[in-house]
Amino acid sequence: MEKYKDTMQEYFALPTTIYTPNTSYSDPNVTNSWEIRNLTELNYSCDAIRDFVNITCELPIDYAVPMYGYIMPFLLFITIIANTLIVVVLSKRHMRTPTNVVLMAMALCDMFTLLFPAPWLIYMYTFGNHYKPLWPISICYAWTVMHEVIPNMFHTASIWLTLALAVQRYIYVCHAPLARKFCTMPNVYKCLVYILISAALHQAMRLFDQDYTEVEIYWNGSIEYVCGTRTAAWVMDYVTEDVYYLSYFLFRIIFVHLVPCVALVVLNFLLFCALRQAQQRRDLLLSKKNQKSECKKLRDSNCTTLMLIVVVTVFLCVEIPLAVVTILHVLSSIVIKEFLDYYVANVLVLFTNFFIILSYPINFAIYCGMSRQFRETFKELFIRGSIGSNRNGGSSRYSLVNGPRTCTNETVL
Template sequence: MAATDKDWVDYFGDFNSTKLSVDTENDFDNAKTNFNYYDNQTGYPGYSNFSSDDFCQSNHSHFYLNVTCEFPINYAEPMYGYIAPFLLATTTVANTLIVVVLSRRHMRTPTNVVLMAMALCDMFTMLFPAPWLFYMYTFGNHYKPLSPVRACQAWNYMNEVIPAMFHTASIWLTLALAVQRYIYVCHAPVARTWCTMPNVMKCLVYIGVAAFLHQLPRFFDRRYVPQITVWRGHFEEVCRIEMAPWVQAISLDAYFISYYGFRVLFVHLIPCTSLVVLNVLLFRAMRTAQINRQRLFKENRKSECRKLRDSNCTTLMLIVVVTVFLMVEIPVAVVTILHIISSTIVEILDYYIANILILITNFFILVSYPINFAIYCGMSRQFRETFKELFIRGAVTSRKNGGSSRYSLVNGPRTCTNETVL
């Protein structure tokens, strides 16, 4: 194994180097005659007498799928086992309400469609790994070997691959939202032809397909082989993790550098940098509009003044949404970039600390998911009105002569593009 391959192994586990002497059912039967279930089998890699820390620090810690060793358990158990269930319930309720409100007929605008897609992606990012997080951390089964093979595959798909796919889509949707708002604010004439509902729907499909293709190799890059080992004094079937032959053929270096290089560039670096730039441009445009609004107010042009105020509310709301996104995504991008540097150029990363950082940054991403609902309620008048109409008895608002039907979610007058413009 190449020196740089070892760095990937430190991060993802040595999937191939460790073998047991018990490989088949026959060997399993034979092994029963050679080992007592309760003997100290120091020459046999059963690790039944190891503590969790001893085992995870040993060279055999990645022999089979062991959730205890994936993240520091002292951090993972309280975050994913005790706090995450409440976040899941909050996110599911909040994002379901967002989808219900935004799917109303009078709420269907290009911006609202993107916001609804973001809510769905964020919700699915939490829903897929939730059963496994409950089983492993809430119910305290993280230390047990996971089997059979199908369960190990399901753990990998539902806890890593599929959530990464939805989260990638959410990142690109956030970028699409910011670009769309920038066009509305700074290039209003172009918005009438570019930011139409059919174009937005096509964009959503393209983003979904791209996110799926980006994660497609992860469905096939490893395989789980049933293996018999000694666990806590008795023989137990576990899942031995092996990289797929096609990955070994191109080397771990080539595969992981390609995958994470693409991810750093197109999922973290470019989107986050673009969002920072767009946020600055939108803030500057909002400040300029505010100055114009003050001038119009002095000239007693109240109608135009109101339009600028509503449009500024729109821009400010989306700036807040993007800012919350950047606060939790930039740390993930930094850790991933440091990992790439440590694995390919110079070793600068302690992977125990890196795993803690990844755990914490991922956790704060989960914390950010329910926040958008609060932002919409606090900064969008029509969202509040529609929510009250749907869920609060007696809170029926009129949509006549200046009622809420004249306003989109983003608090602005409708135009021919069904959206707000300056």
């Protein structure tokens, strides 16, 4: 069962690790039997202190400090600005459409995924406090919730929102008549609520699956208190570690990593094929002088589809490596014993998580580079005197997704 516990940290959306497991909860008064540990900040081993919160041993520190201590604060600043601008632009009345609502929710989830653990990462790695004992218990609990549970919840929601975006666009492009029935604003809002609730429920038990206790250690010349961590009594007594961790891991592998990534690859391929067919249809319309207005609408629809394909592709480029590392480590822990070294797995997780963070501000650049309407609205809001054209001109607000008879009221982003 300890192998299952080793894999727990790999699933978190932000930098954590696959650490040496804690011992199982067995005695309610176990803290009375723990000996005072003799540690100094320069002389201790992770194996010797594996049963209490130890930030230094959670990550390969040589990589964690420069990446999450020095680079991450700049990424945080850029992400907050970029995603806030996305939300402000897409929340304008003329930009509120089913697609834009999903894009806005994705921007918020990505920003919160980084925003909640950022104060802890800055304190631990930027200010160099990762080696210090973490205390009191409330602080240890806050560390777990803000560094692991909440970021993981928002990142899971972001994955499912990306899948919802691809499904929605596929319906618009390939089954336009169904879009009027299913891709309405009320239905989109319901979908967002369901996704957020599901992501929260998925992480809810993570709030209660560890017990924190007071541990005394002799550290740096004096007695200090740290947080001891053990699997919660309710897990041991009513569920068992095997069932609890295996259920959690299988759910994440199937519904958070494998199914969304495979589905997005398939949907992206189908959208690309539909885009090529639409381009051929546009070329045909260009040859007819009286079809130029329809050609313009089709061009705008194609641009929107291409932009969303790029957004999904960027998402897959950073999510697929994390999914592969996750699956490999789970297999190493519960099927094929230890074919993936822990240190190597930790480094891989560290870098895959870092590239996920690096991708968060990219969507703003994609929208600015590929959406004329987004650029125009941005100029209207933030750049005085640079309105290049009327909001309703230059870029059609409607997309013709399947010919003259299947025009939908889908705003071109």
